[in-house]
Amino acid sequence: MTIEELNQTQADETARQQALDERIYCCTAAGCISCGAEGLRNAITEQVKSQGRLDKVEVCGTGCMGMCSRGPLVMAASGTALYGNVTPSDAPALASGNPLDRRPLADRQIDLNAPFFTQQVRIVLANSGRVDPEKLTDYIAAGGYQSLARALTELKPPEVIEEVKTSGLRGRGGAGYPTGLKWELVSKQISPTKYIVCNADEGDPGAFMDRSVLEGDPHRVLEGMAIAGYAVGAQQGYIYVRGEYGLAIQRLQTAIKQAEREHLLGSRILESGFGFRIDLRIGAGAFVCGEETALIASIEGKRGQPRQRPPYPPESGLWNQPTLINNVETFANIPPIIEKGGAWFASIGTPSSKGTKVFALAGKIANTGLIEVPMGTALRTILFDIGGGIPEGKFKAAQTGGPSGGCIPEQFLDTPVDYESLARIGSIMGSGGLIVMDNASCMVDVARFFMEFCMDESCGKCIPCRAGTVQMHDILRRMTLGDASEDDLAMLEELSGLLRETSLCGLGQTAPNPVMSTLRYFRQEYEAHIRERRCPAGHCRIEAGVPA
């Protein structure tokens, strides 16, 4: 495909879509599929077919529409009416071109003017829910691969990097390292072979941002990676995706094949001199492989264990070559930055945290689902306006950053969500998991849960993480059983310091964070478990009597 052909395809497909009477979008992301979206989509298609309108109405599967708690979701009437909790028996109403026929669904219609939609700014998720992730032409019609074309024809590699630097984009995997600087580091390495790696080993409990992006808009990630390859001088990319993400893997495979067939990937992309291949590497279920050095070892076919840094991957990464590793969401931000310019991106967000962030809302919140907000949005807005608040009971804490993050109590609800502000209150941005807890949640047990996760996921290489997480979990477990002393609490704090300061990689260094943040804000709950053998939240079952 040449650039002219790309433009032609975009024009043709747009014209074709506009000539239709309507398009009906069925969310076919993992959440909706698990509550029957496939059958629903087939039923609607059958309905359209029986009406003899197949040439005039298109039923598309799309990526995540966001409000997962109301799935399966269908957007009827070309994106003007959204319905939740629909079943195949609703197919006739949904497939009807007459709005009056949809009246029986009124109680399940979701208000598109609700804060859930109006308060969001969708850049990464712009196509999610609007574009069929299995159709390349759909992505092209939405402007896909135009950024790659622009980069290849109008920009020199340093100019691409300059654009990313101007944007102020920071790594969305959690640590928030400036993306442009990382690209520049890799580009400056003198080496005939360099690699681009997309970290899609999303593993935090309650996190499904990357999964949704890969399932809903895989071409966007491929395009972002190809632009990165052009910018830093790499010809090969790998997407390291966790094996549990079957649908994401399948859609990525489809997308890579489609892109290769149209010369949007492979050699001589868009008939230019630039070639870039992308291959998938499937993770085998180790959380630690999301750590970049462990991820590299895993791609190399070795045991997935971290190693000492430096050297950092930009200098010596995959097969000892300069390697650029970015997260899915980071790459997904690249096409719009190249399309609209770094300055546009930098105009969104806060002075130090630019752009938007995708969050996965989970736990005790009305609108469980996937959202995207500008950096700096207050936690209160996210949880109560967009998230719809706590269904029953009272807000107690929000957990960000998964097992590496912290719990944020009520007094910080007005904190703007950006890298620095979250760090200041003892949590981290993390990759975007946001778990909400109400007053029925015991914070000691929450800490125990995350410590159990870290203990199970520790690779075992360094002693503090391998054996320290076991001991911290043991103490927390005994606290929830009413079998712990003040000495145990002191040891818990000493172990927290040990893991933070001496562990080899980020997993161990941040494993104490949930403990430290809950101790900081909910110390009285710990003390109640120890001194009074009582769980203030009424969650832990502490037996009467003195423990042996």
Next chain:
Amino acid sequence: MSVKTLEIDGKMLTGVAGETIFSVAWNKGIRIPRLCHIGGISDVGACRLCLVEIEGQKKLQASCLTPVEEGMVVHTDTPKLRAHRRLIVELLFAERNHICSVCVMNGDCELQELATELGIDHVRVRYQFPSLPVDLTHERFGLDHNRCILCTRCIRVCDEVEGAHTWDMLGRGTNSRVISDLGEPWGASDSCTSCGKCVQVCPTGALFAKGKAVGEMRKDRTFLKYIVTAREKKQWIE
């Protein structure tokens, strides 16, 4: 080869570019504690006992993997480091079943020695008492997982010096276990040459020669120096 001058524990020392802090310190008699390091094979920085404080750096660094730099000021024995090391060794004792009184290496064990050096007189964390097997299928040697600290010296010496790669690691976290070949009993291993290098480098009594009574085993690590010098400098030293 450029020379780097640095300060370790108040002493002005020199090392060549690329040499590690650990190596410069030990050459001058500053014994930084270690369990996974052993001269002659690659370093992995896993035991975290050789962590040192470097002025101007926020993070503690594994001295076995950190090359010396001009003007570095290094502290190897501060109260904070001692506290961390003590707790790390306590964690090791609690992790598996180290019953020194019935161990062939009692009195010549690096783990035990380190505990003594650090003044450990009891372990403050809970003993885990895992149920672990003992592999006595090899004709001359035994492997007692109860005493293994997962330092991976055996894996590295077998791979890098003997070239057999009989040993590797199974599982993860605290369930990690050293295995021979693909998990076969040691005696059934096709790749093992019975050279015994793994036994000699093992810091504890996890790998031992059969037929030794409690406290009888002594390990000889001088062979590593012979082999490595012969390989790298083409000299056979006595």
Next chain:
Amino acid sequence: MDRVTKKPRLATAWLGGCSGCHMSFLDLDERLIDLAARVEFCACPLTDLKDFPEADITLVEGAVANEEHLETIHEIRKRTKILISLGDCAVTGNVTAMRNAFGVEDVLNRAYKELATVVVGIPSGNDVVPKLLARVRPVHEVVKVDYYLTGCPPSADAIHACLVDLLEGREPAGEVKRFG
């Protein structure tokens, strides 16, 4: 150590251990005579007392392995000013704790069924034999311990040095010759 009075009361106790630490204590030999002059020896495994007496210093040998040990050690802690873990079983669990890797059931079956020749069967139905705890534990996991004498057994010199330090009001040097 102002807690130790002029003629301090010294006791020893024997939980789950082989009594080797007591043998080592007896290896004080002639130093025992000096010691006997300086303290009031109020309890040892041979004294037949209904309750554990009030003591200034108690040396506890052995790990906490059964219900009787558990009761005894709590009683000792209540009535003793300075509690010392004597030897590796008390300090680490040592050989006594080796059964922890198997579980009580397996251990009892092995001892009373598989290897029994005359009377086969696990003793039950009486209150005389105390029940084994699910896990053998070092003493400091159960009660607060003030000092530790490591070794299997600790040397007579180490025991002597510790006692003399305490009796003379000094903090024991606590030099560990060998741990574990």
